[in-house]
Amino acid sequence: MENPLNTPPDNMKPEPVKKDRSLLYMGIILGVVVLILGYLTFFVEDVSHIFSKKKEVVPTVVKHKSDLLEKSKNMSDEEVKRSLIKFIEAFYYDQQKGYFDPPSYFADITQTYYNYHNLTYERLKEFHSMRLKDMHNLSQNWIVSSLDYKREDSGLQATYWTRISYFRPSRNKQESADVKMEMLIDGNGKITSLREMEIKNQTSFDVVAEPDTSEAPETVHPNLEPAVNPPTAAVPEARYEGKLFDLGSVDTAPEFTGGQAALGKFVAQNLKYPIAARENNVQGRVYISFVVEKNGSLSDLKVIKGIGSGCDDEALRVIKNSPAWKPGLVDGKPVRTAYVLPISFKLAN
Numbered sequence: 001m002e003n004p005l006n007t008p009p010d011n012m013k014p015e016p017v018k019k020d021r022s023l024l025y026m027g028i029i030l031g032v033v034v035l036i037l038g039y040l041t042f043f044v045e046d047v048s049h050i051f052s053k054k055k056e057v058v059p060t061v062v063k064h065k066s067d068l069l070e071k072s073k074n075m076s077d078e079e080v081k082r083s084l085i086k087f088i089e090a091f092y093y094d095q096q097k098g099y100f101d102p103p104s105y106f107a108d109i110t111q112t113y114y115n116y117h118n119l120t121y122e123r124l125k126e127f128h129s130m131r132l133k134d135m136h137n138l139s140q141n142w143i144v145s146s147l148d149y150k151r152e153d154s155g156l157q158a159t160y161w162t163r164i165s166y167f168r169p170s171r172n173k174q175e176s177a178d179v180k181m182e183m184l185i186d187g188n189g190k191i192t193s194l195r196e197m198e199i200k201n202q203t204s205f206d207v208v209a210e211p212d213t214s215e216a217p218e219t220v221h222p223n224l225e226p227a228v229n230p231p232t233a234a235v236p237e238a239r240y241e242g243k244l245f246d247l248g249s250v251d252t253a254p255e256f257t258g259g260q261a262a263l264g265k266f267v268a269q270n271l272k273y274p275i276a277a278r279e280n281n282v283q284g285r286v287y288i289s290f291v292v293e294k295n296g297s298l299s300d301l302k303v304i305k306g307i308g309s310g311c312d313d314e315a316l317r318v319i320k321n322s323p324a325w326k327p328g329l330v331d332g333k334p335v336r337t338a339y340v341l342p343i344s345f346k347l348a349n
Helices: 022-043 065-069 077-097 121-133 260-270 275-279 311-320
Strands: 110-113 116-119 136-142 148-152 155-168 173-185 191-206 284-292 298-305 328-330 333-347
Touching: 077 136, 077 148, 077 155, 077 173, 110 121, 116 121, 191 284, 191 298, 191 333, 284 311, 298 311, 311 333
Parallel strands: 110 191
Antiparallel strands: 110 116, 136 155, 148 155, 155 173, 173 191, 284 298, 284 333, 328 333
16 A cells, blocks of 8 residues: 555646757857857958948048159059159148158158268268258249150159249359259159259349449459368269359369459459440349359350440350369369359449
8 A cells, every 4th residue: 555645746746857958058059159150251341341330431631742753653644744843842841840850751861962972861961951041932833834844664754844033142143944854753752853944044143232333434243162072972073073063062162273353353454344235324233144163164055134335245255265164073073163253344424
């Protein structure tokens, strides 16, 4: 006979055991994750944009102005021209504001910078600073309409005219000229060469009063450019063979033998005031340009600005008869140097 106390009631019977499916679900989830990661790995190059709602923004501000022309060979002609104009504008704007930074514009080695050669960043900065010390109130206005360029492999050769004026305290002169510049730019948007190709309309006049001329009824006051001597290391003379330098690019300027006083005496003794100029009271300055060769002889003489009435021809005749000069020097070596000599024609009161 069963003990009623040991017999469970019908409603107290144990339920059947259910299987735990959590491991199955976890396995399915892990499999899906692996499939997704595999897809992203093999078929998607940039995963970040999938999880970002922001659209990609193309930068409009560059760190260096030189980036405006980076990889110019991939640009259209119109794009190159627009970028080139912006680049040159920024180049002169930065110089004018005083924060001109060579690494931002120039390649590691600059072949030519105003007729100096193979300059590093540091040497370029030193030379640029040296030029500005004797070019006060410098104004450089480049003429956009004169811009011309052509592609050279991956680089550019740009030429343009710029109007430059400044006061040179070492000579007490205000000088100005129109200068044709050549700028070579490599495929990375860096200047590899910047040089003066041509100079015209060059003027130079004294800011201080001229010497008393009351003792001589017919006087001439030629202006001789004094020498500037920044020390540089000696280099082979062949480097400058055949090159033509301007006065701002030589270490020592050409000089009439005996100096300014001897030049003034030579011109005063040889120049004859033209009769037509005397009768018509013609006075003023005649500007004679010429090249002082390495041996001191003068070549390529011409009048670049005259006053007429025979004064131009007379000034040219006298300078053609000049004895040999002392040539200009670069790194202690004689070089061919372009020179402009203003001669004043004045009549005594």
